[in-house]
Amino acid sequence: MAANDIVLDLTSVPFSRSGSRFAIRHIPPKGEDRGGLGIDFVSRGTMFRLEVLRGGQPVEYSIAASPRMVVLTSGAGRVECVFETDERLRFRVQGLSLRLNAGGGGFNYCLPRGRDRWQVNLFPANRSFLLTRISGGVTVDAPWKTTFATHIHLTADGEKENAEVALEYFSTTAPQPVEFTSFDSLPGRATSDLSGFMAYLPEVPDEFHAARALAGYILWSARVKPQGRLTRDAILMSKNWMTNVWSWDNCFNAMALAADHPSLAWDQVMVICDLQDADGCLPDAVNPEFVSWNFCKPPVYGWTVMRMLQRNPVIAEKLADFYPRLVRLTDWWMRERDDDGDGMPQYNHGNDSGWDNATCFDMVPPVEGPDLASFLIVQMDALAAIAERLGLQNDCQRWQKRADRLFDVLLNHAWDGKRFIAKRSGTHEAPSKGDSLIPFMPLLLGDRLPGSIRNTLVAGLKEQGRFMTEWGPATESPRSPLYEPDGYWRGPIWAPSTYILYDGLLSCGETDMAHDIARRFCRLCAKSGMAENFDALAGAPLRDKAYTWTSSVFLMLAHDLV
Secondary structure, rough: OOOOOOOOOOOOEOOOEEEEEEEEEEEEOOOOOOEEEEEEOOEEEEEEEEEEEEEEEEOOOOEEOOOOOEEEEEOEEEEEEEEEEEEEEEEEEEEEEEEEOOOOOOEOOOOOOOOOEEEEEHHHHHHEEEEEHHHEEEEEEOOHHHHHHHOEEEEEOOOOOOEEEEEEEEOOOOOOOOOOOHHHHHHHHHHHHHHHOOOOOOOOHHHHHHHHHHHHHHHOOOEOEEEOEEEOOEEEOOOOOOEEEEEHHHHHHHHHHOOOOHHHHHHHHHHHHOOOOOOOOOOOOOOOOOOOOOOOOOOHHHHHHHHHHHHHHHHHHHHHOHHHHHHHHHHHHHOOOOOOOOOOOOOOOHHHHHOOOOHHOOOOOEEEOOOHHHHHHHHHHHHHHHHHHHOOOOHHHHHHHHHHHHHHHHHHHHHOOOOOOEOOOOOOOOOOOOOOHHHHHHHHHHHHHHHHHHHHHHHHHOOOOOOOOEEEEEOOOOOOOOOOOOOOOOOOOOOOHHHHHHHHHHHOOOOOHHHHHHHHHHHHHHHHHHHOOOOOOOEEEEEEOEEEEHHHHHHHHHOOOO
């Protein structure tokens, strides 16, 4: 499917473009709020509501959206919206009026900035917006009350003659007036850029071409430029409301882009690693305005970089700079997250695992997760391999020994002869209920695992009705008393857990089962889009419906099926 053929449902997938912090999306009704279309300033929320008017009164309208433009129609009237640049939206209004409602209060104000230009200072956005009249009539209504405008209505009146306006954002100094490009020349700009991006995405089987196009659009449109706390081009998890880079979500985007967009892929690794603190910890999440340190995320960077290296040898050029960062991260986990000193690292909260509310975390934390030790063993193996590449033989041997030692701890501590168990640090008690998929993540260790353990884990996955559904592996067994269809990590299917399990099965030689899981998940995405997660039994999309790590995992799995 070509970029021009993509149809966007704005209730699920925002209209945006690569590099922009503007996104147009549907705001669902809530209480007395009737919802409707809004213009988001990404990571700060909805700044303008769009209202289509005739004779000064709101009218119903239909929506047609694609990466080219958004078109609103009511009767013979029409409102079109396109991106002129990644920082400027253009609107053309024919036979209707378009009101941009910015709301009031909170120190918001609107004032003229010379002829045909108005500055709208919106405190929640930490930005100002500039509306420019290009043609037709524009009215501004912004009554003042002491320290703020009670409301701000900017209306482009195209009922008697066509009206055109531009909306852009800035921090302190309003952009200088420009000569505006003809509106009709603008829609092709975005799709040309998108087509160039999609041309280098992994090939997929014919049945998944439409899903590939959607995944490509979501990845392309979710990028924002370096600004504020973002040191590099960053692909956000979504431009709906999950508008951060989380420090393991980014790794799946990096792996998917490594083969054909290696620079952008490496930026996804480093946009988090650039913020590593002096002790070695990585932040939980970052967006242009904010860095979160309350939690961390699982140490999957060693695994990620080795998988990127398999996809594109050029990544080897980055290893000398990356190696000391990976050393500090690994040392931090082993030093700072082992309160009882038993050598088995711990999560202080479910959020640290990325599986926020999985049933393993129903007991009082901290929790020694078998997945965490497995990630660190893989990471130590990666450090040994990187050290060998860099000619650091002593380091190579040291990391091999540390990996072997942690592997012994994992087996002695967490394997009970039938399964891996997450235990509470210190007391080593285990949750009495629940059947989470987390204990199967050690499959990522592949040949390190004794054959008997590999076979037992694989048999557990194959057990009829336990985890495997029509659409892939549920994160909590549907037979569990704690299973919830929309329970976040207590049942729904997620992209990262699916991909880690897939990669683990390949590492264990279970190729047929791995490819079966890949096909189930790809069919799920083809059916239900690139949602944050999915109902494991119904296959329905849940939560944020336009998620980038889902797009990336789909692209990798579908490509492997070619």
